[in-house]
Amino acid sequence: MPTLAAGLSVGEYIRSVMFRLAALIAVLLSAIWALDGQGYFWPAWAWLGLGVPLMLDRTASWAWRHPPGAVRRVACVWALVSVAAVILVLTWLLTWLLAGVQTFWPAWALLGLGTAGSAYSLFALHDRVLVAHGRRALRARVEALTRARREAVDAQAAELHRIERDLHDGAQARLVALTMQLGRAELRVEREPDLRLLIHDAQREAHRAIAELRDLARGIVPPLLADRGLLAAVESLAARYGLGTSIRSDMRRRLAPAVERAAYFVIAEALTNTAKHASAAHSWVQLSDEPGALVVVVGDDGRGGADPEGSGLAGLRARVEALDGSLRVLSPAGEGTVVEMGIPCV
Amino acid sequence: MIAEDLALLREGLVALLRENEVDVVAQVKDGPALLQAIAGHRPDLAIVDVRLPPTFSDEGLRAAIEARRRQPELGVLVLSQYVETAYANELIGENTGGIGYLLKERIGDVRAFLDALQRVAAGGTVLDRQVVTELLAARDGPRDALSSLTGREREVLELMAEGRSNTAIAESLFVTPGAVEKHITSIFAKLDLAACHDDHRRVLAVLLYLRVAH
Numbered sequence: 001m002p003t004l005a006a007g008l009s010v011g012e013y014i015r016s017v018m019f020r021l022a023a024l025i026a027v028l029l030s031a032i033w034a035l036d037g038q039g040y041f042w043p044a045w046a047w048l049g050l051g052v053p054l055m056l057d058r059t060a061s062w063a064w065r066h067p068p069g070a071v072r073r074v075a076c077v078w079a080l081v082s083v084a085a086v087i088l089v090l091t092w093l094l095t096w097l098l099a100g101v102q103t104f105w106p107a108w109a110l111l112g113l114g115t116a117g118s119a120y121s122l123f124a125l126h127d128r129v130l131v132a133h134g135r136r137a138l139r140a141r142v143e144a145l146t147r148a149r150r151e152a153v154d155a156q157a158a159e160l161h162r163i164e165r166d167l168h169d170g171a172q173a174r175l176v177a178l179t180m181q182l183g184r185a186e187l188r189v190e191r192e193p194d195l196r197l198l199i200h201d202a203q204r205e206a207h208r209a210i211a212e213l214r215d216l217a218r219g220i221v222p223p224l225l226a227d228r229g230l231l232a233a234v235e236s237l238a239a240r241y242g243l244g245t246s247i248r249s250d251m252r253r254r255l256a257p258a259v260e261r262a263a264y265f266v267i268a269e270a271l272t273n274t275a276k277h278a279s280a281a282h283s284w285v286q287l288s289d290e291p292g293a294l295v296v297v298v299g300d301d302g303r304g305g306a307d308p309e310g311s312g313l314a315g316l317r318a319r320v321e322a323l324d325g326s327l328r329v330l331s332p333a334g335e336g337t338v339v340e341m342g343i344p345c346v
Numbered sequence: 347m348i349a350e351d352l353a354l355l356r357e358g359l360v361a362l363l364r365e366n367e368v369d370v371v372a373q374v375k376d377g378p379a380l381l382q383a384i385a386g387h388r389p390d391l392a393i394v395d396v397r398l399p400p401t402f403s404d405e406g407l408r409a410a411i412e413a414r415r416r417q418p419e420l421g422v423l424v425l426s427q428y429v430e431t432a433y434a435n436e437l438i439g440e441n442t443g444g445i446g447y448l449l450k451e452r453i454g455d456v457r458a459f460l461d462a463l464q465r466v467a468a469g470g471t472v473l474d475r476q477v478v479t480e481l482l483a484a485r486d487g488p489r490d491a492l493s494s495l496t497g498r499e500r501e502v503l504e505l506m507a508e509g510r511s512n513t514a515i516a517e518s519l520f521v522t523p524g525a526v527e528k529h530i531t532s533i534f535a536k537l538d539l540a541a542c543h544d545d546h547r548r549v550l551a552v553l554l555y556l557r558v559a560h
Contacts, residue, residue, distance in 0.1 A: 165402065172427050173352050179454030180358040184365060187456050203454050210451045214428055223428050227403035236432050240483060 015057065022050040044094050048087070055083050070124045081117040085110055146324065153322055157258035164221045172213050179206045221257075222264060230260045234267055234285055241275045243300075249287040255294060259345045262323055263287075263296050266316050270298035270339040273312065278302025278337060294345050299338040306331035313339075347389035348373045349380040349406060350425075351398050359393065359453065366460055375399065377409030384413050384420065391421040391467040395450075396433065407433055414444075421467040425450045429476040438471070438553070446472035448508075458514070465509050471549045475504035478552070494536050502529040509549050 029043040059079035066072040088106035095101040182203045189195040217223070225233035231249045238245040254260070267285055274283050280302030288295040306313070308329035317327045325343030348363075348370060350356040360370050372383040376399045384392060392413055398405040410422045423446035424437060434447050446466040452474065453459045462472045482500065495503065498519075505515045512530070516523040530548075534540070539551050 168397070168427055169352060173355055176427070176450045176453070177354045177358045179451050180355075180362055183454040183456035183459075184362055187365075206454070207451055210427075218428065224430050224432060228432075232432060236430060239431065240480060242483070 019054065022054065026050055041098060044098065048090055048094065051090075052083070052087060055086060059083055070128060074121045074124050077120050078117055081113045085113055088113075149322065150324075153258045154256065157256070157261060160220050160261075161226065161257060164217050164226070167213055167217045167220075172210060172217070175206050175210045175213070179203055179210070182206065221261070225260060225264050226257075229254050230263055231287060233260075233264055234287065237264075237268055237271060238285065241271050243271065243275055243280070243283045245271065245283045245285055247285045247287075249285075251287050251289050253289065255289075255345050258323060259294055259343050262319050262325070262343060263294060263341065265319060266327065266339065266341050267296060267298055269312050269316050270337075273306060274298075274300040274302060274337070277306070278304075280336065292344060292346065294343050296341045297338065299336060301336040303333070304331045304335045304337050305333040306337050316341075347371055347380075347383060347387060347392045349376070349392065349398060349409065350395045351375045352395075355395075355450070362453065362456065366456070368460070368463065377405045377412075380406075380409045381413055381416070384417060388417070389420070391423060391463060393423045393425060393463075396424055396426040404433065407437065411437065411439070420444065421469070422446065423448065423463060423466045423472070425453075429474055429480065431477055431480050434473060434477045442550070443469040443471055446509075447477065448472065448474045449476060458508075458510075458518070461510070461514065462508065470509045471553075472509040473507040473549065473553065475508055478504040478507040495533060499529050499533050499536075502526060503533055503552060506530070506533075507549055507552055 026043070026047050029046045033041065033043045056079075059082060060076070063072065063075035063079040066075040088109055092101070092104060092106045095105075182199050186196060186199045186203070189199065222233055222237075224236050229251070231247075231251050234249075235247060238247060255263075271283070271285075274280055278300045280300035283300040283302075284298070286295075286297040288297075306329060308331065313327070313329055320327045320341055320343060323343045325341060328340040329337070330340070331337040348356060348359055350359065350373075356373055356375075360373060363370050371387045371389050374380050374383050380392065380394060380398075392410065394406045394410040394413075396404055396406045398409065407424060410424050414420055414422050421444040422437075424433075425448055426433070427450050429447075429449060437447055438445055444466055446462055448459075448462060452462070466472055482503075501519060502515060505518060510518075512523045512526045516526045519526070537552075
């Protein structure tokens with residue numbers, strides 16, 4: 001917008017000139033009335049007439065400050081309504097003061113203006129009000145669901161831990177006690193080969209049961225993960241695969257059991273895939289304890305081409321998404337595979 | 347001296363040891379009690395469960411390492427329901443003997459178990475064959491000398507890790523001691539290790555090979 005020497009914009013300059021002109025006319029008319037022998041104070045009507053454009057200017061510029069759309073339209077309507085109402089009230093005031101009119105005749109007109117303005121506002125803004133309400137309700141619902149899911153996942157992790165403990169202290173311990181007793185019995189019947197063989201067989205069955213329970217417990221909560229945390233468990237896992245996997249980590253603390261478990265099983269699956277399919281020369285795992293999230297990257301330089309929607313990876317994605325995390329698999333053919341996982345955690 | 351939190355196993359183990367003329371001087375349920383009892387009784391050997399109260403994680407392992415640090419002549423046999431090579435490495439650490447790490451179910455083979463106890467008390471090293479299996483599995487690769495071992499040689503290697511003598515290995519594999527001798531010579535040749543006949547040194551040599559190459 002062009003500006004004048006005084007720093008005012010052209011619009012503001014015209015506005016101030018008009019304001020002064022109006023004031024000058026008002027003073028002039030009042031002077032004429034005073035010189036003309038006074039009597040009926042007719043310049044009041046001129047004042048009112050001069051005031052109307054000024055009021056319109058003020059209210060219009062107020063209304064225009066609102067964001068475009070329904071809100072600005074409603075503001076414009078209310079600007080007009082209020083100018084009309086002021087004109088009505090001032091006119092009544094003058095008829096009362098100058099002509100002694102007793103009744104408040106603008107009452108019905110004001111009521112009509114107010115009703116029309118309100119009706120228009122309601123019509124223009126109803127969906128906006130409803131949407132805002134709906135949005136608030138939706139946000140509250142999402143928060144409640146997120147919290148409930150987190151609690152369910154944590155409860156599940158605690159429950160799995162409890163099952164593992166129960167297996168360890170219950171069935172597994174009883175079977176170990178059983179093998180001890182069988183061992184003692186075996187020593188007492190050394191001279192009876194038939195009986196000894198029978199006890200020996202019973203012991204072998206007990207050993208199989210113990211081994212099965214151990215595998216089961218390992219699948220639920222790998223012992224090293226529960227005891228030592230993610231880094232130690234991943235190191236042991238990598239050693240078991242013998243891929244010479246390099247591990248980098250800045251983990252300094254234990255995370256929620258559900259988060260550690262999810263990360264562990266993602267890394268286990270990724271390394272299994274590397275060992276089985278990738279024919280990679282190098283593989284690596286990176287654990288980063290970033291503010292508010294655990295980020296895990298597992299990569300190899302093998303043949304790539306893994307199907308990101310394969311059943312193993314899909315199962316992992318479900319596990320990670322249950323914790324509000326995300327899983328990304330990049331596996332262009334011939335360029336290795338990178339699995340990236342992020343799980344929010346405090 | 348026994349540290350085990352589950353009464354069922356503790357009592358079973360005590361009964362088994364007493365029947366076989368092993369004197370059990372104390373039974374405790376957690377790590378701190380173990381350290382206290384060791385100072386009081388100065389036993390030849392402590393049998394310790396890895397998982398003990400209050401944390402039920404690796405409390406027993408840490409107590410065993412600490413007990414050993416305080417009393418270097420103490421034999422320590424750690425029992426567990428699962429095998430972690432990381433724990434075996436920690437336990438052995440700088441120690442040169444008097445260390446054992448076995449799965450709990452090995453107790454069922456009473457003779458072998460008592461034999462292992464004796465070896466650990468006498469300063470030997472006994473590792474569960476599962477440790478060797480896992481270390482071997484970790485090193486499985488086409489370029490590896492270990493892959494040239496036959497199935498039978500692997501079995502012998504695993505039993506060797508338990509610190510067993512040739513005769514004991516022969517008995518458990520139902521072969522003659524001469525055959526075991528041949529397998530061992532072959533294993534050492536394949537792994538390029540200097541042959542030695544001391545059972546204890548043999549375990550360490552094998553273990554060192556597996557860990558260093560690891």
